[in-house]
Amino acid sequence: MTNTTNANGAPTAPSQSPSGAIANPFPFPTTNFAPGGPQDIETFRKNAKEMVDFMCDYYKTVGDHSTLSRVQPGYLAPLLPKKAPEDPESFESILADVQQHIIPGVTHWQSPNFFAFFPSNNSFPSLLGDMLSGMINCIGFNWMTSPACTELEMIAMDWLAKLVGLPDAYLNTSGVGGGVIQMSASDASVVAMIAARQRKLRQVKTEMEAQGKGDEFNEQDVIKRMVFYGSDEAHSCHKKGAMVLKLNFKTVAADDSYAVKGATLKKAIETDVAAGLLPTFFVGTIGSTSTGATDHLSEIGPVCRDTGVWLHVDAAWAGSAFVCPEHRELMRGMVDETTGEVYVDSYDFNPHKWLLVNFDCSAMWLKERADLVDALSIMPAYLRNKASASGSVIDYRDWQVPLGRRFRSLKLWFVMRSFGAKGLREHITKCVNLTRYFETLVTADDRFELIVPRTLALACFRIKPSVLSAHPGLDVNAVNKQIADGVNESSNFLITASEVKGKPEVADPATGKVAMVYFLRVTIGGWSEEENVRGVWDVIRGQADKVLAELR
Ligand SMILES: Cc1ncc(COP(=O)(O)O)c(C=O)c1O
Structure with a gap:
């Protein structure tokens, strides 16, 4: 079979192959599927194994990073080209950019030092299924x-x-x-x-x-x-x-x-x-x-x-x-x-x-x-x-x-299947019991109070208003906010703060208005161990020491 083109490069009538099938007159490049190309199976096999190594190394060391990404808004554009590359790039060069430019812009939800929002726990069997x-x-x-x-x-x-x-x-x-x-x-x-x-x-x-x-x-x-x-x-x-x-x-x-x-x-x-x-x-x-x-x-x-x-x-x-x-x-x-x-x-x-x-x-x-x-x-x-x-x-x-x-x-x-009901129960029990432990750390420090009883693996607490009695007019919410911000800004740990309506008994007697209560929130997920829980409490306590010392 032969492909012929006219003077402008357009295909002319296709010739017939001996078998009677019409030959394809529309040629195309095949580099994507060539050895080393992005659609070559053996290249994928090799790169995928490297990717799994990269993932394992990430999970081994994720607790060493600051859980909260420290980059500033707009950090990424100056680090990457203005447009997609014309020529294919290697897996190695892409992965190098991931390490250098993407990971710093990641907030590490899978870190054992992540105590914010609610956990979004990954697992290895889940990754495999995905x-x-x-x-x-x-x-x-x-x-x-x-x-x-x-x-x-x-x-x-x-x-x-x-x-x-x-x-x-x-x-x-x-x-x-x-x-x-x-x-x-x-x-x-x-x-x-x-x-x-x-x-x-x-x-x-x-x-x-x-x-x-x-x-x-x-x-x-x-x-x-x-x-x-x-x-x-x-x-x-x-x-x-x-x-x-x-x-x-x-x-x-x-x-x-x-x-x-x-x-x-x-x-x-x-x-x-x-x-x-x-x-x-x-x-x-x-x-x-x-x-x-x-x-x-x-x-x-x-x-x-x-x-x-x-x-x-x-x-x-x-x-x-x-x-x-x-x-x-x-x-x-x-x-x-x-x-x-x-x-x-x-x-x-x-x-x-x-x-x-x-x-x-x-x-x-x-x-x-x-x-x-x-x-x-x-x-x-x-x-x-x-x-x-x-x-x-x-x-x-x-x-x-x-x-x-x-x-x-x-x-x-x-x-x-991989965890079985037993393994899943073990995971939940571990998170709940670590939070019970955290709760005992909070309640053992008489400067702090739980604002509501612990629910499962969530503890909500704050510096008590009475701790500030020597500073009339000082806003207890502002002090708690300072502590929460201090934890997230100065350590590898990440916690969340929130605000709810205060109880009726704390209503302003003059206006009847109930003040908002600002509090710190620690919720514990599957990657955290006892040392991380002790660690985050030490940092919270240290921040409280610092903020309260500055008031004196
Ligand atoms: C109680 C509750 N409902 C709904 C949501 C929203 O979840 P999603 O992101 O799956 O929409 C959240 C998120 O934290 C939640 O805590």
């Missing part, structure tokens, strides 16, 4: 796009539900409820709101039809009357979700322990019903971000059921702890203990926070999957297929906002 997911790289929106991607997720989510003591109603095998992996607790919240909105629309439509007013049903009018509630201590993602969906979100006040009471929610619902509104959704929290508070679920569940309000429970961080039965007290109220009725319509927690699965993996369960699928199912011609049409498979694209989805269950499955 590598495999990257290798397969299917886009598993429908069952048929990779049956294993859907079916392993169904199985892994059922395993996980059993591992953390969730009711059977949530199992995929129930055929009614089911579990799905979302990217984040924020996504789970949006999806739960969509399902709640759908259910309420259906209910109102059915009622109007029963009253012979079906013709008057107007979806937009009904949505405008809907109310979505969350505590003032709930994570901001829920308010954001309502913003995205343009839904009316109202805050319900938490009590002195930063938890919502059933009676408070009931009152808010009754007030809104009297005003002609449609209470639709409440998000309760197990283990709030600021203080680890848990809403009074056993009071809230019946209120939501009786008023037709969808109850979503966000246990983003704390949910991992329920692999240990002794911590399941916090889940109390999700299910009626006498009748077994499940009050919680949707439940979510992040194995990517505290269950050794690397980001992203947010585990969400629904009591009735139909509400969600009804709301999100859309079937253009190019997605139609025999399996979906048969109704015998789950198409997870109908359980989430995006179409595409990664094979995330692999890493979760790797983690559950």
